Every structure is written in structure tokens, then in C-alpha cells.
Amino acid sequence: MEREKTITVALDKPSKRSAAAGECRVNLAITARDVRLVGKDGTMLGIVSRREALDQANIAGLDLVEISPTAVPPVCKILDYGKFRYEMQKRRAEAKKKQHIVDVKEVKLTPTIGEHDFRVKLASVYKFLEAENKVKVSLRFRGREMMHQELGLNLLNRLKEELGSLAKVDQAPQLEGRSLLMILSSAKSKA
Numbered sequence: 001m002e003r004e005k006t007i008t009v010a011l012d013k014p015s016k017r018s019a020a021a022g023e024c025r026v027n028l029a030i031t032a033r034d035v036r037l038v039g040k041d042g043t044m045l046g047i048v049s050r051r052e053a054l055d056q057a058n059i060a061g062l063d064l065v066e067i068s069p070t071a072v073p074p075v076c077k078i079l080d081y082g083k084f085r086y087e088m089q090k091r092r093a094e095a096k097k098k099q100h101i102v103d104v105k106e107v108k109l110t111p112t113i114g115e116h117d118f119r120v121k122l123a124s125v126y127k128f129l130e131a132e133n134k135v136k137v138s139l140r141f142r143g144r145e146m147m148h149q150e151l152g153l154n155l156l157n158r159l160k161e162e163l164g165s166l167a168k169v170d171q172a173p174q175l176e177g178r179s180l181l182m183i184l185s186s187a188k189s190k191a
Contacts, residue, residue: 025066
């Protein structure tokens with residue numbers, strides 16, 4: 001009852017990616033003459049020929065999967081390839097779920113902003129930093145306001161002082177065209 005089970009994954013040359021990336025050679029797609037074989041229970045079976053490794057995988061009713069193609073000789077393991085791919089897919093989904101995507105939020109100011117409006121914008125910046133997002137503070141100069149850029153710079157410095165130790169400055173205030181830009185991030189975020 002010998003059965004040849006073949007699942008192939010197209011690869012031109014051994015990739016430096018790990019098996020976790022989902023790209024690995026299986027069964028007859030393995031091109032190495034000799035392989036370091038790992039049994040289905042994780043025991044090292046030593047260096048054997050590819051044909052002998054395929055025979056052992058067929059006897060076990062499982063697949064021969066090339067785990068580490070860059071090793072000399074390549075490391076192959078006897079396992080159920082469908083189950084292996086499913087577990088890798090679950091691990092990738094779990095890792096993706098744990099990621100925190102950092103958004104860049106923008107708060108726009110003017111040099112002539114009123115005190116109450118400034119407090120409202122400050123509250124927005126607090127909220128964004130608490131959510132560990134980056135905040136781009138842009139201060140737009142209109143008309144003759146360009147003559148008094150120091151007012152804008154003073155306003156951004158005041159915002160920075162009000163935030164205190166909650167924020168760290170990623171990009172100091174810098175003039176780009178008619179706008180003064182500053183980028184802040186949360187001081188407690190994982191750098």
C-alpha cells in the first residue's frame with residue numbers, strides 16, 4: 001500500500017525565509033541529495049538520502065517538508081503538511097492581532113487661536129497620545145501672519161510645555177512652506 005502524496009510549492013531556489021513564512025518545499029519538490037531528517041515526534045534521525053527520507057514519510061503516511069533550506073544539508077521534517085500550514089496561518093493571525101498600528105493624527109492650529117480653542121485642541125492631543133498614536137501639530141500662517149513666525153513658535157512651545165512628560169518630540173517645530181510642523185509621540189509608547 002505505497003502511496004505517493006505530492007504537494008508542491010513553487011520555489012526556484014532556496015529562500016532565506018523560514019517555514020513560518022509558508023514557503024517551503026514538500027515531498028518531490030525537495031532537490032537536495034542528502035537531508036538532515038527529523039522524525040514526526042521531533043527526534044533527529046540523522047543525515048539520510050532524499051529517497052530514504054521520502055520512503056520514511058510515505059511509510060508514516062505523512063509529508064516530507066523542507067524546514068530549513070539554507071542549512072547544509074537542508075533540514076527536513078516528517079509531518080502533516082496541511083496541518084502544518086493551518087498552524088502557521090493561525091500563528092500569523094495571532095501575531096497580527098497583538099500588533100498595535102500607530103496612526104498619525106493631525107491637529108491644526110492658527111497663530112491667533114483663542115484660549116478656549118487652544119484647550120480643546122490640547123484635549124484632542126492628550127486623547128491621541130493616550131491611544132499611543134503620533135500627533136502631527138500643524139500651525140498655518142495666512143497673509144501677514146508670516147511676518148510674525150515667532151508667535152507660532154511660541155504657541156507650539158506652549159503646547160509642548162502643557163503636555164509635559166506625556167509627550168516626546170519626534171520632530172522639532174520646523175517651517176515647511178506656510179506651515180510650522182511638529183510631530184509628537186507618546187512618551188510611554190514602546191519604542
